[in-house]
Amino acid sequence: MTWHLGPELLDRYSDGDLDLARQSAVETHLLACADCRQLTSAKAPQDLLTDIWQGVQIATARPRMPWPLRLLRKLGLAETDAVILSASSSLYRPWLLSLVGAFVIGVGGTMMPATEQRSLYLLFAPLLPAITVAAAYDATDPIRELAAATPFSKLRIALLRTATVVAIALPVVLLAGLALPFVGADAFAWLLPSLTLTLLALTLLTWWTASVTAWVVAVLWLTVVGILRSAQQLSAVDTPFAQLAFAVAALLALAALAIRLTTHHAPGGYA
């Protein structure tokens, strides 16, 4: 380096008192010389710099997302969707718990002797996720006002939440099922009915309010259970035929939901 900025040159630069040629020389030198940058920076108004830094802090402050969402972000979830999900974290935790709880009930059921009680357990387990979807959709949402003002439809938010829980819970459930030898195929018997009911709830939510939907789904399922019970056929849910029927019903519900979503664009949400 042939020369550095002397005190006089620095003062004149910070006062804007240099002609353009000298100013350009100073600026070019600054880009290449960290020592002179440091000296120059000391001449800048420190109060203003503190103010600007506070502005930077406010603009860059973002709450750290919980790990399940960071995982989903890495898997390609859009940032706006992740923000919506993390804002409602107070909801998705109990939801995750309820799903895990449903699985525990299912596993517990398979370990019980094959009585009618066990079958009842398995029959009520599928209702849990469907009811929690409806509950999450309902007015208990602490960010409901906020969400209503966003271009997200409420259904989309509900779908996102469902997808989040399923994406996180399903691998756990499957791994647990594979790792534990005493968990038979029965434990998964409730998975398909559960999926069917959840999809049905989501579809109905495009027409009705959350509480109505929850009741309709619950009553519908209980009716099915009641009919099976009176016919002494409760264990029929475990049969391949019943599982196939649930799979078909789930696909139908999914198709209906897809049609509703693509043909009915209501900004701000349904219901």
Added chain:
Amino acid sequence: MSTLSDAELLRNIAAGDEAALRQLYERHAGWLLLRLNRRCGSQDLVAGALQDTFVAVWQSAGRFRGEGEVAAWLWGISIRRLISALRGHPAADPLGDDVVGAAVPVVNSAEDELLRGVEYGDVGRALRTLPPELRATLQATVIDGLTTKEAAVLLGIPQGTVKSRLRVAKSRLRDQLMPGRTS
């Protein structure tokens, strides 16, 4: 901590290290502020541009290509943030590829050597003979590395005027520095 280079700080910032952003700010905000003050009289616009710059750095530090001076990269971003504010679009996307991508170091070694010699050499004398508006145009395009379009916004003149002034300035410099040669 203080021994980390600017490029290393940028890597840490890209990984979400807020302390690294703070450190980069302390190193560079001062001189950037002074240099922006030399380009624009409005303290508000300058402060906004500087803030935008470091927000942009926070969000896209990973886009620094790792070549050239971080200081020059930062200057490239901040002068373009200032120009964007001057255009009256302060809320425009501060992170467009056009901004960050265009903010490559503006100094190559030849210009560097030339301009370091400006203080005492022939170029400095020649520059001083130019009328102020021609010098300002040269500064915006050569020193700041702006396009004619960006320079037009910064100087508040039409793009065509920037081009014509640049042409005049270059030919005058050529006449002074290389007398006898015709273009």
